[in-house]
Amino acid sequence: MIEQLPVAVLGANGRMGAEAVKAVESAPDMKLVAALGRGDSLTSLTDAGARFVVDLTVPESTEANVRFAVENGMHAVVGTTGWDAGRLERLESLLTGHEGVGVLIAPNFALGSVLASAFAAKASKYFESVEVIELHHPDKVDAPSGTAVRTAQLIAAERASAGVEPSPDATTSELAGARGCEVDGIRVHSVRLRGLVAHQEVLLGGPGEQLTFRHDSFDRASFMPGVLLGVRNVAQHPGLTVGLDGYLDLGL
Ligand SMILES: NC(=O)C1=CN([C@@H]2O[C@H](COP(=O)(O)OP(=O)(O)OC[C@H]3O[C@@H](n4cnc5c(N)ncnc54)[C@H](OP(=O)(O)O)[C@@H]3O)[C@@H](O)[C@H]2O)C=CC1
Numbered sequence: 001m002i003e004q005l006p007v008a009v010l011g012a013n014g015r016m017g018a019e020a021v022k023a024v025e026s027a028p029d030m031k032l033v034a035a036l037g038r039g040d041s042l043t044s045l046t047d048a049g050a051r052f053v054v055d056l057t058v059p060e061s062t063e064a065n066v067r068f069a070v071e072n073g074m075h076a077v078v079g080t081t082g083w084d085a086g087r088l089e090r091l092e093s094l095l096t097g098h099e100g101v102g103v104l105i106a107p108n109f110a111l112g113s114v115l116a117s118a119f120a121a122k123a124s125k126y127f128e129s130v131e132v133i134e135l136h137h138p139d140k141v142d143a144p145s146g147t148a149v150r151t152a153q154l155i156a157a158e159r160a161s162a163g164v165e166p167s168p169d170a171t172t173s174e175l176a177g178a179r180g181c182e183v184d185g186i187r188v189h190s191v192r193l194r195g196l197v198a199h200q201e202v203l204l205g206g207p208g209e210q211l212t213f214r215h216d217s218f219d220r221a222s223f224m225p226g227v228l229l230g231v232r233n234v235a236q237h238p239g240l241t242v243g244l245d246g247y248l249d250l251g252l
């Protein structure tokens, strides 16, 4: 008899949460013990005996949800966006008081997306120019996407440690927003278009050449293997892990 991990999904009525409920229900090594929507009390997590919490809610609620999980000894796998440096710092210090509890903050659960961002970051130090373009469905509330922020941070860190100059840009006159926004000095552009799900391109440019890393999620099913991988691994990684790549052997 296989031991089943007791899992709760927060944001269960949302686009991602509904998909995660189905994925957990279909996983033979997991048991869905709670599925919470907005307005449901977090105490039902403890009442239901949840040991693993999957948070797919909204940026305003995710920090409080994760705090509740950690304070009650539950591991958390978090796909919700909005985890800026301040929130991550607070979470790290909370976790120091709760030894053995693991939290994964995963800006993107799609394995292809994680790989594309990691490869693009590695390659970026060999190119003069880099820009990130993320393209999403128009119901998305945040811009730029969490994935684009994370990708830009990885690229910036890689280029900084290699001593690469900022991308050249002669713009002196600009209509506000025409050049996108900057994340750690990397230009990021956001497109919102009906029909899209979640897509990203990293453009790398050098004299006479361009290398593009593109990833497309055509369906939210693309995120589910990563969600399940997160649940299966989070207890073996106590403390905070940012990025599903922390659980993968990318050899980079
Ligand atoms: N890491 C990844 O791979 C992915 C991450 N995401 C991220 O996941 C998040 C959710 O995305 P998506 O499913 O598209 O968004 P939705 O708006 O479809 O879903 C969010 C759901 O959370 C509910 N909710 C809000 N507050 C709470 C709360 N306190 N407790 C429980 N439920 C709550 C909302 O309820 P109501 O409708 O009443 O507001 C809604 O049903 C976003 O931040 C998105 O960027 C999305 C895709 C992939």
Ligand SMILES: O=C(O)C1=N[C@H](C(=O)O)C[C@H](O)C1
Residues within 6 Å of the ligand: 081, 107, 108, 109, 136, 140, 141, 144, 145, 146, 147, 148, 197, 198, 199
């Ligand atoms: O809101 C979405 O849809 C997505 N959100 C995440 C993000 O902001 O990066 C992950 C994926 O891009 C889909």
